[in-house]
Amino acid sequence: MKNIEISSSLEDYLEAIACIVEKNGHAHTKDIAQQLNVKMPSVSNALQVLAAKGLIKYQSHAPVVLTAAGTQRAAVIRRRHAALKTFFVEILKLTAEEADLVACRVEHTVGEKVMSRFVALTEGVMNRPESASLREYLNRIMPEIGLDAAEEELYPLSTLEEKESCVVVRVGKELRGIKKFADLGLVAGTLLTIEGRAPFGDLLRVRIMGTSLMLRESDAALILVRKSPNC
Secondary structure: OOOOOOOHHHHHHHHHHHHHHHHHOOEOHHHHHHHHOOOHHHHHHHHHHHHHOOOEEOOOOOOEEEOHHHHHHHHHHHHHHHHHHHHHHHOOOOOHHHHHHHHHHHOOOOOHHHHHHHHHHHHHHHHOHHHHHHHHHHHHHHHHOOOOHHHOOOEEHHHOOOOOEEEEEEEOOOOOOHHHHHHOOOOOOOEEEEEEEOOOOOEEEEEEOOEEEEEEHHHHOOEEEEEOOOO
């Protein structure tokens, strides 16, 4: 079947209609307006467009009915939303409410090729045995990313003791070789562990993303971190 072009707003209407029908067995315009938090005239205009495109059957004072084409299109939209929500909850560790909001914004711009890869990535991380350590890492690190740095107690990396773990919050622009360190994974949100200090000189050895990295104490002082008690 040829894909009928509709706007992201109209996709929201189709998705809402399908959800309401699944829940109540029918969908009236007032139910759609309430679900999408829009006014009745906007609902009527949108339904007229969807009816003209053959995706619904719509008459005033009667329940809205999805056509076969509308049912198929709504199923695709809902599948995309569900897959994206799963990714945001299970991989990025957002709350269900946050994941719903982000999925609503993203689902209209993601094609089937990208969507299929989201699903494959999610299933691989969640279910494959070799991803166990990655799951553990994500469970630990994701909830800590994006917290308000103004409310956190931050420490220069140079002040941490051996075996202490932390999450990078801010990397000073004055850091020499900042691009090289970024390529090695030293960026905001990264978990690292202090492995030790060189017996002579001012070198600090840290483990980041499975790799040991040497930093000068003066450079480490430019990196602000949050201590990670769960590590």
